[in-house]
Amino acid sequence: MLILTRKLGEAIAVGDEIKIRVLEIKGGQVKIGIEAPNDIAVHREEIYLRIVEENKRAAQETPVDLTSLVSAFSEKKRT
Amino acid sequence: MQTMPKTLDTCQQEMTVATSRFGKLTIRAENIITMISPFLGFPDSHHFILKPHGTTSPFMWLQSLDEPHLAFVVTSAAVLAPQYKPAIPAPIRQELDATEDGPPLEILLILTIPHGDPLKMTANLLGPVVINTQKRLAKQVVQDPKVFDHCWPVFVEE
Numbered sequence: 646m647l648i649l650t651r652k653l654g655e656a657i658a659v660g661d662e663i664k665i666r667v668l669e670i671k672g673g674q675v676k677i678g679i680e681a682p683n684d685i686a687v688h689r690e691e692i693y694l695r696i697v698e699e700n701k702r703a704a705q706e707t708p709v710d711l712t713s714l715v716s717a718f719s720e721k722k723r724t
Numbered sequence: 725m726q727t728m729p730k731t732l733d734t735c736q737q738e739m740t741v742a743t744s745r746f747g748k749l750t751i752r753a754e755n756i757i758t759m760i761s762p763f764l765g766f767p768d769s770h771h772f773i774l775k776p777h778g779t780t781s782p783f784m785w786l787q788s789l790d791e792p793h794l795a796f797v798v799t800s801a802a803v804l805a806p807q808y809k810p811a812i813p814a815p816i817r818q819e820l821d822a823t824e825d826g827p828p829l830e831i832l833l834i835l836t837i838p839h840g841d842p843l844k845m846t847a848n849l850l851g852p853v854v855i856n857t858q859k860r861l862a863k864q865v866v867q868d869p870k871v872f873d874h875c876w877p878v879f880v881e882e
Binding site for chain 1: 745760761763764765766777778780781782783794795796797799804805815816818819834835836837838839842843845848850851864866869874875877878879880
């Protein structure tokens with residue numbers, strides 16, 4: 646892993662199109678500004694991982710038989 | 725920016741694609757949904773087809789055309805949770821080529837259906853699939869985790 650030290654207001658350039666800037670440092674928290682093209686997805690890591698895991702789980706668990714769930718869906722869904 | 729097809733020649737009118745679940749599918753080019761960015765965790769799948777489970781079923785299969793084994797079970801958010809209003813930021817609307825006067829974007833929810841206990845089915849409200857059905861463009865749009873749950877139970881507890 647590349648490790649760099651930055652001061653408040655300073656940034657890191659990743660390639661030509663991505664900039665990561667330190668905007669605020671306060672009480673053990675760092676506020677970071679990220680400029681990136683629209684097609685680069687930027688997420689908090691824990692949210693990203695939550696979605697990745699749920700996508701994988703959904704893909705793995707896909708049932709063979711959905712038909713038996715059709716009536717349950719119309720009768721018992723919450724809304 | 726649109727990703728160029730990697731394994732599919734979408735210029736053809738009709739094509740045959742192998743899938744694990746449905747065998748060989750013959751697909752018309754205009755039915756192919758292109759992901760403007762792939763599902764998180766599945767970077768190699770750019771093209772999908774939405775295959776209804778049945779005329780009276782609320783379920784649909786979102787089958788990858790790039791990875792034969794990859795298929796999600798999805799359902800329309802309007803049917804499952806009519807009050808669900810995910811945030812779709814303007815830049816994403818733009819990427820999806822959605823216009824003010826065009827038809828509304830379609831929201832699908834991915835269902836996780838546990839093998840042993842399908843009634844513990846959950847819907848992923850944190851990562852809805854947003855589709856421009858006219859242009860056949862889609863994206864999984866990550867929501868605020870403080871507002872939406874990634875495993876929202878579909879059924880009421882008995």
